[in-house]
Amino acid sequence: AEANAKRASDILAKAGIPVTTTPETSHGKPLWSVTTRGDAALLARITAQGFKDAYVLKR
Structure with a gap:
């Protein structure tokens, strides 16, 4: 789980997308969340x- 979160964070960082891994x-x-803030364009x-299952949370 942690290795997958790190991989996702690295891919998104290389694309210029800042994320938080928690x-x-x-x-x-245990699980790891990889999150960022943004809009439909960022999604x-x-x-x-390659993260086809990404979604927007409204908090």
Whole structure:
């Protein structure tokens, strides 16, 4: 999980997309969130990097 998050962070950083990688737990299991702030245009850039399951959270 951590290695996948690092890989995703590296890919997005090379594309000029700043991200935050955060360790979390869900149901007692570790997971890593890779997040950024942006709009639909940024989401399009992220999906163009191969992250077809990326989505926008509204908080």
